[in-house]
Amino acid sequence: MSPLEAFWRALATVTQPRTWAWALPPLVLVLLLVGALGWALWEPALDAVRALVGRVEFSDGVWRWLHDAGLGSWRTVLAPMVVVVLALPLVLLISLLAVALLAAPGIARHVAQRRHPALERRQGCGLGRRLAWTAATTLTATAALVLSLPLWLVPPLALVLPPLIWGWLAARVLGYHALAGHAAAEERRRVRRGRRWALWAMGLGTGYLALLPALLWSVGSVAFVLAPFFLLAAAFLFVLVFVFAAAWFAHLVLAELAALRALEPAAVLTAESPAP
Numbered sequence: 001m002s003p004l005e006a007f008w009r010a011l012a013t014v015t016q017p018r019t020w021a022w023a024l025p026p027l028v029l030v031l032l033l034v035g036a037l038g039w040a041l042w043e044p045a046l047d048a049v050r051a052l053v054g055r056v057e058f059s060d061g062v063w064r065w066l067h068d069a070g071l072g073s074w075r076t077v078l079a080p081m082v083v084v085v086l087a088l089p090l091v092l093l094i095s096l097l098a099v100a101l102l103a104a105p106g107i108a109r110h111v112a113q114r115r116h117p118a119l120e121r122r123q124g125c126g127l128g129r130r131l132a133w134t135a136a137t138t139l140t141a142t143a144a145l146v147l148s149l150p151l152w153l154v155p156p157l158a159l160v161l162p163p164l165i166w167g168w169l170a171a172r173v174l175g176y177h178a179l180a181g182h183a184a185a186e187e188r189r190r191v192r193r194g195r196r197w198a199l200w201a202m203g204l205g206t207g208y209l210a211l212l213p214a215l216l217w218s219v220g221s222v223a224f225v226l227a228p229f230f231l232l233a234a235a236f237l238f239v240l241v242f243v244f245a246a247a248w249f250a251h252l253v254l255a256e257l258a259a260l261r262a263l264e265p266a267a268v269l270t271a272e273s274p275a276p
Contacts, residue, residue, distance in 0.1 A: 001255035003198045003205075003248075010248035013111060022106035023243040026098035027236070034091055034235045038228040042083070049079040080227045089145065091231060092210060093138070095238035096170060100134060104177035104246040111250040112182060116258045122184045130180055134173055141169035163207030170210070170245055171203025178250040183257050191256045198252060206245040213237040 001009075013019055112119050125133075144165050152158045179188045192199065213234040 001252055003202050003252060006202075006248055006251040006255070009115075009251045010244055013107070013247040013251070014244050018110050019107055019243065019247065022103045022110065023099070023239065026095075026102040027239045029102070030095050030098050030235050030239055031232060033094060034232055038231055042228055045083045046079045049082045084227050084231065087231060088214070088234065091235050092166065092238050095235055096173065096242050097134065097138065099239060099242035099246055100173045100177050101130070103243060104174055104250070105181050107243070107246045108178040108181060108250040108254065111247065112254050115251070116254055119182055119254065119258055119261070121182050122187070125180050125185070130177060133176055137169060137172045141165055163204060163211060165207070166210050167203035167205070167207025170206040170242070171199045171249070174242070174246050174249045175199055175253055178246065178253050179257065182254065187257060187260065190260060191253050194260075195252065195256050199249070202248060202252065206241070206248070209241045209245070210238065212241065
């Protein structure tokens, strides 16, 4: 199955009520968590940023420049804007991990039942191994984000590096959880190795899809004034994106797993056939 075919099948999957039955728990959890964090930390974070900006020696010159440029209103939204820039990656990460851990396995089972009903569940990895894989992959992606921050000041790289890193994380996590319930360890390695480039391309596509909630902030300074509510809207959209991505990866890797197993009888017959 090609990534494009898996994409269209995933679109059909996310229109089915069963998919959203699995998506509802991570959606509720993410909204509650983001809402609680926003209620508890929003004002302290604003105060901290305002205090930091007030201690910057050249800030008065910056305000005068903004006022002369007709952007004086941005002084009132600078602190919320900084907090949003710092909070959005955290909201994205929470959304991805919630979908991966709570929804992706169920979505994969749903895809397998509809598309590959004869697919046997073999030695699927337990929750502990899934958590360890997710934690290790998340730490690697977080380190890459932190180390690449100076490069984000280069305009072309700012449009490439974040989707690339988030896409790599999504591909590793969602692809793994889609296989976790059906494939043995060796099968998981073979599927990921055999479809490495397809998974990479899908991860990059997912990374760019995850940028769509950033369009919420294009409405102007009012978005930063009402930032707690916009962060909740962004969290909602992040979950939608990753639920779709979970179905997308499930269609591809389960089809690859089914094709891999279809070759097993032929391999056994070849091994058992007498030499000429």
